Amino acid sequence: MAAQPIDELIVPPCQFCAPYNRKFYCKSCVIRSLSSAQARATLNLEKQVRFLRAFQPSPLSEDFRGDVTFVGRDGKPVYAHRFIMAGKSAVFQRMLDTDMKERNSGTIFINDANSSVLKSVVKYCYTADIDFTEEAPAEEILKVAHKYDIVELKGVCEDELSRGLDTENFCTRAMLAQIYDAGKLDAATSAFFRANFDKLYLTVIKRLCKYAPLNEGAN
Incomplete structure (x- = not known):
């Protein structure tokens, strides 16, 4: 296999490439290096995602509190943080960042969804992860995602319903x-x-x- 220039190899060169003193590498060495680099990048990304998803307490735990409260048709409160929810939804951003009653009260009433659905929506906004259940089906979460312009969550619901x-x-x-x-x-x-x-x-x-x-x- 022909040797080719490469900036840096992150795996030991083979016996045929070693004499080139890290100036040229064969195709096999390049492929091994790229595969190793991809594996490292994937591992680092997984670590970053785990870090970003880690909240203590969890958004779904009974001890979790925030500075905004969502109240569904069953009257049960679901807590979150303004900057998280406003960052995921243009509608929530207008409610919480402009001179609307929700900004002053810190409470958003969503009468067409129950607390289980709202918990799932909040969890997704924090972690980009969601579990569709009988209490929080994709159909109901789709309604909230559409109404409040949570584009990524809407797409996830569409994928689930399409399958x-x-x-x-x-x-x-x-x-x-x-x-x-x-x-x-x-x-x-x-x-x-x-x-x-x-x-x-x-x-x-x-x-x-x-x-x-x-x-x-x-x-």
Whole structure:
């Protein structure tokens, strides 16, 4: 293999490259060095992510407190820090950084979500990690992410909803894509419809008839 110049090698050179006194290296040495560098970079990135995600106490623990409180429809408080939430959501930023009542009260009421959903949203804003559960499903979190312009979280919800498409949930998720301007989910439901048209046709017709009876507006 032909020798080639490289700025620095982070692995010991092979017996064929050693005589070049670190001026030239063979392809194998270059590949080994790049692989090692990539592994080190990945390890360093993982350490950085773990550090950034580490909060004591955890955002979901009972002992966690902040300087802003979210209150959902069940009335249970969910705590966070203004600078974190404002940094992830343009809507929260306007609420907390301008002369609005939320800035003075430190409380944001979100009546269309429960505390489990709000906890999941707060956790994502702190850690970029989320677990969809029965109490905090992707459908409900998508609504909050769209309403409060948390773009990355909205994309994660769309990915989750796109993966679980079937004939039973197709209509609901197709409507979610339209209501919340979810482009990735819309593309996924459209592709699913084309691939399963024969199975979905009657399901869609029945759903349309359910919400738009034939005698509606007959007069």
